[in-house]
Structure formats: structure tokens, C-alpha cells
Amino acid sequence: MTQHESKHMQAGVVGWPIGHSLSPRLHGYWLREHGIDGDYQAYAVKPENLKDFIRSLPAQGICGVNLTVPHKELVFPFLDYIDDLARKIGAVNFVRVEDDKLYGGNTDGYGFLANLQENAPTWRPTAGPVAIIGAGGAARAAIVSLLEAGVPEVRLYNRTKTRAEKLGQIYAEYYDPARLKVGDWVDLSSGLSDITLLVNTTTLGMKGQPPLEIDLSRLPNTAVVYDIVYNPLETDLLRAARERGNVTVDGLGMLLYQAAPAFAAWFGQKVKVDPAVRHYVLKGLEV
Numbered sequence: 001m002t003q004h005e006s007k008h009m010q011a012g013v014v015g016w017p018i019g020h021s022l023s024p025r026l027h028g029y030w031l032r033e034h035g036i037d038g039d040y041q042a043y044a045v046k047p048e049n050l051k052d053f054i055r056s057l058p059a060q061g062i063c064g065v066n067l068t069v070p071h072k073e074l075v076f077p078f079l080d081y082i083d084d085l086a087r088k089i090g091a092v093n094f095v096r097v098e099d100d101k102l103y104g105g106n107t108d109g110y111g112f113l114a115n116l117q118e119n120a121p122t123w124r125p126t127a128g129p130v131a132i133i134g135a136g137g138a139a140r141a142a143i144v145s146l147l148e149a150g151v152p153e154v155r156l157y158n159r160t161k162t163r164a165e166k167l168g169q170i171y172a173e174y175y176d177p178a179r180l181k182v183g184d185w186v187d188l189s190s191g192l193s194d195i196t197l198l199v200n201t202t203t204l205g206m207k208g209q210p211p212l213e214i215d216l217s218r219l220p221n222t223a224v225v226y227d228i229v230y231n232p233l234e235t236d237l238l239r240a241a242r243e244r245g246n247v248t249v250d251g252l253g254m255l256l257y258q259a260a261p262a263f264a265a266w267f268g269q270k271v272k273v274d275p276a277v278r279h280y281v282l283k284g285l286e287v
């Protein structure tokens with residue numbers, strides 16, 4: 001029997017470099033929890049080898065993969081089908097193999113929103129404007145999920161304004177342009193006075209990176225502050241927000257929630273994002 005015909009199911013995460021990924025630990029937990037005969041491993045694949053690797057998934061008997069930096073954008077031409085959400089976000093974070101065809105999707109936007117809804121359950125998308133800091137891939141997942149959820153206005157602030165403006169142009173094709181406004185980096189603090197949610201999608205505040213320097217004095221204390229960084233779990237931004245009474249949301253839940261639908265698609269098992277899995281994955285940050 002070939003690996004493909006056997007019941008053992010193989011999945012993984014593809015990146016370059018890949019050493020830091022918590023995904024094998026996370027999926028490994030759910031595989032064991034549900035007694036599934038499967039495995040999830042990290043694949044270090046150079047960008048120049050991505051096409052060959054992805055096209056050979058069916059032959060390798062791999063039922064699907066997650067994609068991480070820098071492959072989320074590079075993988076587009078190598079897939080047979082790509083769903084609308086992944087196209088809007090401009091990134092594919094998971095691939096599913098079915099009948100030897102490769103299907104690309106994106107669960108980052110789902111993970112972003114599900115984490116927000118769990119940790120700030122009273123926040124309502126339609127209640128007012130939100131501010132997003134950053135204009136990279138993570139910002140795109142946040143923008144799309146918030147606009148799809150009905151947020152009336154997203155204010156986008158990025159150090160390099162032209163990058164944010166580029167996103168404004170892209171999303172004018174899908175949404176009313178009045179709903180996505182690009183602000184000047186220097187006006188960030190003054191743009192917070194009437195928002196319901198502040199999101200950091202940059203790498204600032206991550207271990208080894210400088211903190212995000214921001215004046216929160218105008219931020220309403222009813223606003224939620226969400227940092228997609230999860231190492232450390234409480235960034236300087238979240239600590240400052242918590243100390244002034246804002247509800248805060250860290251980035252670990254986004255990692256957990258984006259993984260759940262991909263796991264279900266590959267292994268046919270719905271999984272829960274609960275304190276036990278969160279605790280287990282968190283331990284992986286310490287090793």
C-alpha cells in the first residue's frame with residue numbers, strides 16, 4: 001500500500017526559514033487529542049523550490065499544508081483553485097489536496113475575527129470606526145475581515161504611507177472607498193479619539209523588535225486594543241492599554257483560530273480552541 005492509500009494523514013507547514021513555527025506543536029496537540037493517525041511537520045522550502053514542492057503534494061501523499069513567510073503570496077500561480085477570500089487578502093495560508101488538485105484558502109481573517117469575538121465579546125463591528133496600524137499581509141487579513149463584518153470605517157496607518165495607499169486602491173475594487181481611509185503616520189494618535197478598536201499588525205513590540213511608540217491619551221477607554229503579536233503575550237502596547245482600562249486582545253488566539261478550519265479540512269475533525277490548547281502552545285514559546 002502506498003502512503004497515499006494508507007489511512008495515515010500527513011500535513012505540515014511550509015516556510016523559509018521555518019524553525020520558529022508553533023504550528024507543529026498546535027496541530028500535534030489536536031491530532032493526539034482526537035486519536036487521529038496523522039502527522040504535521042515543518043517543511044523548510046526555499047522560494048525557488050516552492051513550485052516543485054507544492055505541485056508534488058499529491059504524489060507525496062500530503063493532504064495539505066499551511067504556508068508561512070514568504071510563501072503566502074508566492075504560491076498563487078502553483079494552485080488549481082483559490083477561494084475569493086484568499087484573493088481579497090492577497091495571501092494563501094493553507095492548501096488542501098483533493099482528487100490530486102490543489103485548493104488554496106485563507107483562514108487568517110477568520111482567525112483574526114474569531115479571536116476578537118472570543119476575547120472582546122461585547123465589541124460590535126458596526127459600532128464605529130477602527131484603526132489598523134501596518135500595511136503588510138497581516139493588515140490585509142484584518143482589513144478584509146473587519147470590512148466583511150460590517151465595520152463602517154477602517155483607518156489605516158503605516159510608516160510607509162504609499163504602501164497603505166496601495167491597499168486603499170486594491171480594496172476600492174471590493175468595498176466602498178469611504179470605508180477605508182489612509183491616515184498619516186504622524187496623525188496616528190489624534191485619529192484614535194472616536195474608534196472602537198485599535199489593531200497593531202506590525203512586528204513592533206515583538207521580542208527583539210522595538211516597541212510600538214504610540215500616545216493612547218485620546219483613545220476612548222471603551223475601545224478594544226488588539227495586538228497580533230504573541231511573543232511576548234502582553235506587548236508594551238497591550239500593557240499600556242490594560243493599565244488605562246481598555247479591554248485587550250493578544251495575538252495567540254489568532255494563531256489558534258486560524259489553524260482550526262484548516263485542521264478540519266485536512267483531517268475531517270472539528271477542533272476546539274480552549275484554555276488547554278492555548279496553555280500547551282504557550283509552553284512552546286518558552287522552549
Ligand code: ATR
Nearest residue numbers: 134135136137138139158159160163201202203204
Ligand atoms: P506581515 O506580512 O507579517 O504583516 P510585513 O509585510 O513585513 O509583515 O509588514 C510589516 C509591517 O510592520 C509593515 O506595515 C511595516 O511598515 P512599512 O510598510 O513602513 O515597512 C511595519 N513596520 C516594521 N518595522 C516598523 C518600524 N520600525 N516602524 C513602523 N512600522 C514598522
